[in-house]
Amino acid sequence: MGPVIRIFLFSLLLSASGGSLASAPAAHTVTVDGHPFRVWEKPAEQPSSVILLVHGRTWSTRPDFDLQVPREEKSLMDGLVERNITVYGVDLRGYGETPRDSSGWLTPDRAARDVSGVLKWLRQRHPELPAPALFGWSYGAMVSQLVAQRMPSELRALILFGYPLRPGSAVTSAGLDGDPPRRTTTAAAAAEDFIVPGSISDTAVEAFVAAALAADPIRADWRELEQWQALDPSQVRVPTLLLEGEFDPLALDEVHLALFGNLGTSDKAWVMFPDSDHVAFMEASRDYFLDVMATFLQAR
Numbered sequence: 001m002g003p004v005i006r007i008f009l010f011s012l013l014l015s016a017s018g019g020s021l022a023s024a025p026a027a028h029t030v031t032v033d034g035h036p037f038r039v040w041e042k043p044a045e046q047p048s049s050v051i052l053l054v055h056g057r058t059w060s061t062r063p064d065f066d067l068q069v070p071r072e073e074k075s076l077m078d079g080l081v082e083r084n085i086t087v088y089g090v091d092l093r094g095y096g097e098t099p100r101d102s103s104g105w106l107t108p109d110r111a112a113r114d115v116s117g118v119l120k121w122l123r124q125r126h127p128e129l130p131a132p133a134l135f136g137w138s139y140g141a142m143v144s145q146l147v148a149q150r151m152p153s154e155l156r157a158l159i160l161f162g163y164p165l166r167p168g169s170a171v172t173s174a175g176l177d178g179d180p181p182r183r184t185t186t187a188a189a190a191a192e193d194f195i196v197p198g199s200i201s202d203t204a205v206e207a208f209v210a211a212a213l214a215a216d217p218i219r220a221d222w223r224e225l226e227q228w229q230a231l232d233p234s235q236v237r238v239p240t241l242l243l244e245g246e247f248d249p250l251a252l253d254e255v256h257l258a259l260f261g262n263l264g265t266s267d268k269a270w271v272m273f274p275d276s277d278h279v280a281f282m283e284a285s286r287d288y289f290l291d292v293m294a295t296f297l298q299a300r
Contacts, residue, residue: 021068022075024066025040025062025089026041026042026043027040027041027097028040028041030117030118030121032113032114032118033113035099036098036099037091037092037098037117037118038091038096038098039088040062040088040089040091041086041088042066042077042078042087043081044083044084044085045084046084047086047126047129048297049129049132049156049297050085050086050087050129050130051080051133051134051135051159051297052088052090052119052122052133052134052135053065053076053089053136054089054135054136054141054143055090055091055092055139055140056138056162057138057139057220057222058185058189058219059212059215060092060095060096060097060215061089061090061091062211062215063208063211063212063215064076064137065087066089067204067208067211067282068207068211069201069204072204073286074208079287080290082290083293084294085294088132090114090115092143093106093114093220094106094220095216096215096216104179104182104221105180105221105222105223106220106222107224107225107227108142108146108224108228108230109224109227111143111146112143112146112150115134115144115147116150116151119131119132119134119154131153131154131155131156132155132156134147134155134157134159135160135161136159136160137161137162138162138163138164138278139164141161141162141163142165142231144160145158145160145236146231148237148238148240149230149235149236152236152238156238157238157239157240157241157300158238158240158241159240160240160241160242160259161242161243161251161280161281162243162244162245162278163242163256164250164251165255176221176222176224176225177223181221182218184217184218185213185217185219186213190208190212190213191208191209193278193279194208194283195247195249195277195278196247196275196276196277196283199276199277199283199284199285200283200284233258233262233263233264234264236263238267239265239267239268239296239300240268240269241269241292242256242259242260242268242270242271243270243273243289243293244256244273245272245276245277245279245280245285246273246275246276247277248276248277248278248280250278251278256270271292273289
């Protein structure tokens with residue numbers, strides 16, 4: 001069965017599911033340096049803390065962190081709310097419901113400044129709670145580390161998952177001048193991170209593919225990638241939780257070892273989820289993943 005037909009069949013199933021899915025997150029518009037950002041919120045009734053989620057390279061907040069599947073629980077946002085954490089997710093420039101700026105490009109430094117601006121908004125919105133925690137997945141993990149290095153007062157804790165840095169690799173923006181390519185995203189790309197057999201249902205994968213293509217039909221474009229060279233774990237001095245899927249091909253053990261060993265804080269933990277990959281928070285390890293996150297935040 002081809003991917004288009006499978007996505008169509010999933011859409012029919014979703015329509016027939018009625019009220020079995022969780023409610024959609026509230027949508028906020030937050031302005032940072034004159035640019036509007038879509039920020040999604042799911043509030044806890046009696047929150048003990050607040051967290052901001054930063055998505056990865058290709059897909060935006062809602063497919064990544066609020067996946068809704070009939071008769072299955074896959075949403076990271078819903079799971080955090082159940083653990084008394086009010087949760088927000090930001091669509092970076094060119095992702096989801098946040099427009100590109102006039103350049104059409106995103107850079108690591110620009111993304112870090114944008115996330116910092118949203119954290120400032122959250123601190124003003126929730127003065128009764130501790131400073132927000134920051135969770136970054138994949139590219140978002142590297143963005144979040146830059147924020148923690150440069151603006152530590154804006155967050156109380158840092159959580160990194162699927163960290164994709166490649167030490168010693170050439171980081172260059174060669175060939176990234178001119179207009180951004182704005183390539184169309186594909187169903188194959190949306191499904192490629194699910195690699196551990198049996199860790200997630202076919203229905204959930206089809207749901208993710210459908211949600212990802214609907215939210216992000218055009219691939220966002222990054223340049224000035226040499227800015228990643230500023231990543232320096234010794235400059236991270238906030239409590240840090242490093243999370244890793246056992247079979248995540250993008251998150252290398254040697255990278256995590258160097259990152260964890262060189263963090264500038266002694267308040268740190270490193271947890272690996274067995275039989276999991278780059279999307280462990282949607283897979284069979286979801287409850288474990290959520291419990292680790294919640295325990296880490298509740299202890300700080």
